[in-house]
Amino acid sequence: MLHLLKVDLKKLVDYRTFWIIVGLYFFMLCMGAASGMEFLKWLASLIEGFGQKINITRIPLYHFPDIWQNLAWAGGLLKMGLAIMTVISITNEFTYRTVRQNIIDGLSREQFLLSKVMTNLVLAALSMGMVFLIATVAGLIYSPELDFPYALTGIAFYPAYFLEVFAFLSFALMLGVFIQRSGLTIILLLNSYLIELIIKENIDDAVPQVIPFFPLESIMNLVPMPLARYAFQEIRDYVTIESIAIAAAWAVLFNYFAYLKLKKSDI
Amino acid sequence: MLGPNGSGKTTTLGMLMGVTNPTAGHFTWFGQPPNHQLRKKIGAVLEHPIFYPYLSGQKNLELMALIKEAPVENIPRVLDLVELTPRRNDKYRTYSLGMKQRLAIASALLNDPIVLILDEPTNGLDPMGIAEIREIIRRIAQDGKTIILASHLLDEVQKVCSHFAILRKGNLVHTGPVDEVGKGEETVEVMAFHDDLPIILETFPGTALVRKEGTHYVVKMKDGFHSLELNRYLFEKGIVVNHLVTQKKSLEKQFLEILAEADHAALAKG
Numbered sequence: 001m002l003h004l005l006k007v008d009l010k011k012l013v014d015y016r017t018f019w020i021i022v023g024l025y026f027f028m029l030c031m032g033a034a035s036g037m038e039f040l041k042w043l044a045s046l047i048e049g050f051g052q053k054i055n056i057t058r059i060p061l062y063h064f065p066d067i068w069q070n071l072a073w074a075g076g077l078l079k080m081g082l083a084i085m086t087v088i089s090i091t092n093e094f095t096y097r098t099v100r101q102n103i104i105d106g107l108s109r110e111q112f113l114l115s116k117v118m119t120n121l122v123l124a125a126l127s128m129g130m131v132f133l134i135a136t137v138a139g140l141i142y143s144p145e146l147d148f149p150y151a152l153t154g155i156a157f158y159p160a161y162f163l164e165v166f167a168f169l170s171f172a173l174m175l176g177v178f179i180q181r182s183g184l185t186i187i188l189l190l191n192s193y194l195i196e197l198i199i200k201e202n203i204d205d206a207v208p209q210v211i212p213f214f215p216l217e218s219i220m221n222l223v224p225m226p227l228a229r230y231a232f233q234e235i236r237d238y239v240t241i242e243s244i245a246i247a248a249a250w251a252v253l254f255n256y257f258a259y260l261k262l263k264k265s266d267i
Numbered sequence: 268m269l270g271p272n273g274s275g276k277t278t279t280l281g282m283l284m285g286v287t288n289p290t291a292g293h294f295t296w297f298g299q300p301p302n303h304q305l306r307k308k309i310g311a312v313l314e315h316p317i318f319y320p321y322l323s324g325q326k327n328l329e330l331m332a333l334i335k336e337a338p339v340e341n342i343p344r345v346l347d348l349v350e351l352t353p354r355r356n357d358k359y360r361t362y363s364l365g366m367k368q369r370l371a372i373a374s375a376l377l378n379d380p381i382v383l384i385l386d387e388p389t390n391g392l393d394p395m396g397i398a399e400i401r402e403i404i405r406r407i408a409q410d411g412k413t414i415i416l417a418s419h420l421l422d423e424v425q426k427v428c429s430h431f432a433i434l435r436k437g438n439l440v441h442t443g444p445v446d447e448v449g450k451g452e453e454t455v456e457v458m459a460f461h462d463d464l465p466i467i468l469e470t471f472p473g474t475a476l477v478r479k480e481g482t483h484y485v486v487k488m489k490d491g492f493h494s495l496e497l498n499r500y501l502f503e504k505g506i507v508v509n510h511l512v513t514q515k516k517s518l519e520k521q522f523l524e525i526l527a528e529a530d531h532a533a534l535a536k537g
Contacts, residue, residue: 003333010330014322092319101317104284105334105374106307266287 004115005122007107008089012119017088022123025081026130032078033071033134036061037142059230062142064151067135069226069237072157075131076223079165080190082123083172087185090116090176100267109262116173117255124166132158156239160222167219167247170254177258192216215254218246268417269424269522270434276417277314279434280386284311297381307335310375311384316367320360324351324370327359328377337378345373349403365396372403383407386417401427425518433525440529448521455494458483458510459501471500483510 012018040056047054060066093099093112102112143151172189179185196216204211211217221243229235270276281287283294285306296305318327328342346352349369354362362370368388375383385404389397404427408414418424424431425445433441452475457468468477468484473492478485486497494513501508 007330007333010326010333011319011322014326015319016321096319097317098319100286100313102334103286103303104306104311104313105331106303106336107334108285108303111303264288266281 001114001118004111005118008115008119009122012089018085021081021085021088025078025085025127028078028081029075029127029130030134032074033131033138036070036074061230062138064139064143064146065153065155066226066229067139067142068154069157069223071131071135071138072161072223073226075127076161076164076220079127079168082127082165083168083189084186085123086116086120086169086172087176087189088182089119090173091180091182091185094176094180095182103267110259113177113255113259113262117170120166120169120173124162124169127165128158128162131161154237157223160239160244163244163247163251164219164222167251167254170251170258171215171219174254174258174261177261212242213246215250218243218250222247268415268432268434269419269421271419271526273436274434275437276419276434277386278437280311280313280384280415280417284309284313284384286313307337307378308380309382309384310378310380311386312371312375312388313384313386315390316371318359318367318370318374321358323356323358324362325355327370328374331374332377335378341377341379345376348376348406349373350399365392365399368392368396368400369403372400376407380412383412383414384417385414387419388416389418389420389423397423421517421519421522431518433522435526435529438529441525445518448516448518452490453488453493454514455486455488455497456480456483456510456512456514457486457497457501457508459506459508461506464506467501467504467506471497473497 037056040059040061044054044056061070093102099112103109107115139151140146171192172185175185175189175192176182179188193216196214200211200214200217212221222239224236226235226237229237268276268279278287282289283296283301285301285303294301296309299305318324319330322330324346325342328346329339331337332339332342343352346355349372351366351369351373354366359367359370368390372385372388375385388404389400392400401423404414404416408427414427416424416428425448428445430442430444432439457464461467465477465479465484468474468486471486473489473496474486475489476487478487488494488497494511498508498511
């Protein structure tokens with residue numbers, strides 16, 4: 001397993017595009033996470049312009065335990081950046097035909113796919129670690145008091161966030177294996193939310209109970225949007241077993257479909 | 268392995284190397300059913316060289332060594348063999364076609380393979396490149412490795428191979444040693460300053476047919492007769508020749524004949 005990871009990383013460490021995309025992604029992640037406070041300040045100044053005053057320190061965006069879910073959700077918005085890297089990594093193998101040479105050289109088709117899945121696991125883990133680190137640091141800075149174990153409620157959103165990123169990268173990998181052209185795959189990936197939305201809208205009245213089982217919907221459901229709570233609305237601020245089960249099943253299916261396709265095609 | 272374009276040479280090799288799924292039939296490698304572990308002991312380049320263009324030759328070989336579980340210490344040796352050491356740190360995409368082909372051969376040799384598979388290794392090369400690759404192949408063969416060479420360049424096969432097989436439209440139509448290609452009836456070119464030469468040639472018991480071609484005569488011999496006997500016969504008749512060439516059947520001629528026969532058989536079958 002580790003050997004396969006080493007094989008795939010060896011292809012990436014000397015690939016400049018990889019560093020640019022992954023570097024940009026992590027930079028955006030840090031910027032995105034840090035900009036919440038700036039957003040609040042901007043909001044306050046805007047409202048002040050209308051003659052009202054709000055106390056931004058009363059909105060606990062960066063306070064434990066709210067920050068866990070807030071940042072896990074915000075981080076999830078950026079996963080497309082990593083997914084594009086996954087697409088480039090797999091479609092390169094088809095455009096350069098190196099997948100063929102890898103098999104000739106002695107990888108089995110399963111091993112080839114597994115080497116890509118391993119990289120996806122590593123990228124998802126790095127992303128989770130990064131968001132977790134930012135959340136911890138920001139939480140320590142901004143939280144008025146540390147009240148354990150209350151401060152740690154919602155920390156379960158981090159394994160859920162890991163699954164969210166990994167499932168989405170698996171989706172991207174599967175699209176790459178099926179389409180094999182980077183441009184086309186990225187376009188479809190970017191439009192996949194829209195396509196799913198159209199389907200959902202059309203069947204919402206007839207069979208609303210199947211909506212949570214849609215692939216991208218299930219991935220989004222892992223960490224629900226938390227901001228509505230600051231407008232005094234009810235939100236789900238815990239991880240549900242169903243959401244984990246559905247998204248995990250999709251992650252397995254995406255990789256399995258990719259495997260089936262790779263298995264039966266001539267390369 | 269010979270055959271016209273599209274006869275199935277690369278497809279056959281692709282199946283042997285696990286990249287093309289066979290629709291029927293089976294094969295074994297070293298007496299074992301095929302698996303990816305066995306492929307690590309075979310060095311193969313199918314069609315054109317395939318590498319990561321953004322990696323240097325050295326890095327490409329390192330990656331390949333990782334996949335094949337070959338020792339990295341082999342890399343300098345194979346790079347030396349194909350004379351790419353000075354360019355090893357340049358990106359693969361900057362290589363000329365000849366260098367790419369040579370790197371492919373180096374990569375195939377990385378794991379001290381038992382069998383080496385080369386598919387059109389001189390395709391698209393200039394005469395110097397072809398000679399270089401041919402020299403490398405001969406050097407490798409001297410080390411006692413089995414080389415499977417797919418080509419449609421008959422001259423090349425005749426120069427470097429010991430056995431050959433001919434494919435046509437996915438069917439095997441002939442196999443045999445290359446040495447045997449020249450066997451069979453001989454044709455001899457003769458020239459001498461003697462007016463009676465054609466008449467005397469006709470009287471030689473081994474003559475099947477005499478034909479004049481420009482300044483010399485071409486004698487088609489009966490089976491079992493050789494140019495040696497003809498020469499002796501002419502000398503006994505007092506003729507000293509100033510030109511005597513034994514024409515052996517070339518692989519090219521044999522190849523075309525076999526293909527024509529196969530076509531004929533296919534037609535007859537309907």
